[in-house]
Amino acid sequence: MTEPGLTDTGTAHRLTRRIASVLTLEPDAGAIEYDGRWTTWGQLAGLAERIKDICLETSTGDVPRVGILLRNRPAHVAAFLGVLLAGGCVVVINPSRGDARTRSDIADLELPVVIGEADDLRNLVDPQSTTTVVTITDMTIEPEVASATANSRGPAHDGSGTAVLMLTSGTTGPPKRVALTYDMLARSVLGADHRSDDNRSPDTDSSAPARLSSGVAIVNAPLVHIGGVFRTLQCIVAARPYVLLPRFEIGSWADAVRRYRPRAVSLVPTAVRMVLHSDLTRADLASIRVVTSGTAPLSAEDADAFTDKFGIPVLTSYAATEFGGGVAGWTLADHREFWEAKRGSVGRANPGSRLRVVADDGTVLGPGETGLLEVVPGQLGPSSDWIRTTDLARIDSDGFLWIVGRADQAIIRGGFKVIPEDVRTALESHPSVEGASVVGRPDDRLGATPVAMVELRSGEAVTDGELAEYLSDRLARYEIPTAIVIVDAIPRTPSGKADLTAVRSRLESGE
Template sequence: MTPTPVGPSALSGRIAATLALDARGPFLEFHGQWRTWGQLAATADAVAAQVPAPGTRVGVLLRNQPAHVGLLVGLLRAGACVVTINPSRGVDRVRADLAGLGLPILAGTPQDVATFADDGGPRLVLTTTDLGEPVTASGELPADLGAARPQVAVEMLTSGTTGPPKRIPLGYEMLTRGLVGAKHYESSRDDTPRLRSGVAIVNAPLVHMGGLFRILQCLYDGRALCLLERFAVDDWADAVRRHKPRTVSLVPTALRMVLEADLDPAVFATVRSAISGTAPLSPDDADAFEAKYGVPVLVSYAATEFGGGVAGWNLADHQAHWSAKRGSVGRAHAGVELRVVDAEDFAPLPPDSEGLLEVRAHQFGDGADWVRTTDLARLDADGFLWILGRADQAIIRGGFKIRPEDVRTVLERDPRVRGAAVVGRPDPRLGAVPVAAVELRTPVDDVEATKVVEDLRAGAARVLAGYELPTEIRVLDALPRTPSGKVDLGAVKELLATPVTDQET
């Protein structure tokens, strides 16, 4: 049966149209088994039938599993406001989050609901175990459903790399405009609803913007997908080998893992480009990846607040400009304007000036205002953008301003360093001092770690000003990371809050 669009926007209608195209067509592969578009439609219809009205806020305990894709699609089909809940944050924090949210409906697998659901009053609970399996409704809707948000598709929980996670409202219209503009990396701009060839590999967490947007792209484009429960090099390489995608998406951490894995270059026989975003990527790593596997890396710039990407490289720009513009995150996507403004009076600055980045994106509609970010940036006369760090992470040491990204980049030049993080530590005399944590490519003992730290300090001293040098560099077995693969700077700051070595100068 053809589902009827019931949502408040073109996105809900587009999902409904895609689900009606071919019930027998393959939609999602998971652990080697395929689910069809018809199975997705059956789950989505059953979920949508339980939403009392567009804009109803529904919490979803969201993992990279087929059942969760069905729950998500059904709620968007119904025009609900999806509130993403990250189960990996731990039982106590998730329960406290749910208690504070007061959601009238909660969705997830039976196991997750049993683990995380609180006793915070009446609630309708929707559970399923897989696409095409029954959707069970238990409990009851509260008399007061709370304030509806009919224009909001998703309240997305940010990764919280620099502080506590917060929820960002992403509108239906914003996401639709973002999906239409996502053809930046593709040669085909055909927007007709149809099932397209090829299989996209989704390896980013669905609870974060990268994974969610990838799922929405597949729905919008009518493209099948291979869903990985989590990123592992062997599983990912197997998926690439079998499905032969033209484009792959890798966050910097995953890209470095693939780079270090010495995969057979034949794995990449069909891959024309690798898109990398969500966190800074060293241009040296990008060049090394291309040299090793023959695949150019197209760096992108995105933020949850923008509902996806607003700038990035494409193949044509990469071939023409990478050697001269390496380190840039590319140029503005179609329908997006970028500018750099003074951090004090917010006046627009000329090309090649350093300041705060402002974005005016088509995702926000015609005539939208400029949105000021906390990213320090430089924009050249050709429109190429460099992200220089975050203004709210700047370290002021005795009146001198330090950009942590500058220090991190220098530390990561050492071939032994897989990744580094630089944060400020309060200092009673200087206000704050930079401290660093590094993760090495191969484990070392304490004696060798001391030697590595000495070498890093000596190398940094040849490049950085004295006030920029970290007062402590600590070698960790692994840098703490968020589920999306970003370094968790808040956790790093906690780890380095108290000195444990006598490295200060």
């Protein structure tokens, strides 16, 4: 059975057309497993279609801007897809950032429509506002607000503009929203369109799947992060069913791996370390041939330890929300040939992406020289300009990229430059340390000094003095933190990165 309205996509972007075609392949088959229960492709399509109708009804001729209080649940995936089917713009709202801050954020956005679960909407949306509030419960809308007449309408917009206003992780300051266009997302999950990015090209796609993919993927990245959006769209456009986890939790993740035996999984560095130091064995992960890891630095030592324990290579990558995804990474072939010589690198430029390192004045530096990284992301197309990052990097003569640190986080201690990543890596090499975060603290005499927050592995015990002594053989004296605070858990963003703003606040307050 074909869901009404999903085939009316003649003017839609190729990403929207692909989503619509996949949703109608096998309506009765399972699409998303969540909490032990499968949501079918037909259920996903039905709710997405109703959300699409609401978007079109409230758009008044403009591109629909729809806020979604996103959580990792099937109904939220359907709502996300429904906005894209309407050619609209998903405004990502993280309901876990704190009620007061989120409530203020929603009020400032002045959105015509906000979608979410009842508790989130009740707590976060002003009942006196003119915003249309759409409550999703399980795979239904309560109350039903989409009219029956809207169901026959195709997208009023061609999807040529912004698909998602995505919140950055906010590791170093307040999160900001970055515009991800339909073209950026399409290039990320579908690859370059060699015909053109003409939104009015014929409503056919010879590369679209004719049937559902075999095998089941696992998605544990949050939908409020680019990683979660990418993994979700990647599964949808490939017609691949997947297990959706509300968050990474080693028990439920390992259970899904044992049941569905995926060949590849994606884990943020924090999750890599959790698996590494768990009781899982090679037999538990026997199906996995490769682990991909991004969003934050992963030390070569941790990557090697994971491979030694499980026999699985870890392919690291370099990405940013502003790029619409990854721009560099390891391939399995490169890992086999170059890892021993290039360990610690985040790989080479992805197809379509370009990388270079420049001095402060813009002079392009040669192989092996350290400077500011500039990127032309493949997701932006070949004619885009160079984007200067705040990352200090070097690129060798074979094109392998090393991220050395961040220029805006360098700590100048009495004239000496301390790179927090170097200190963090040294701390995390201690066998008792699960994770570490390093920031600068103002100092009247030296300008600033490094201070560290450390999270220990379960059951381990070590003092700050013992950690400082451990660092004395691994770092210069000026790099050793003037304070090492051991905590139960380092504050983290939804993507698993250390929340440096929260870390700095806690260290400065002495909590």
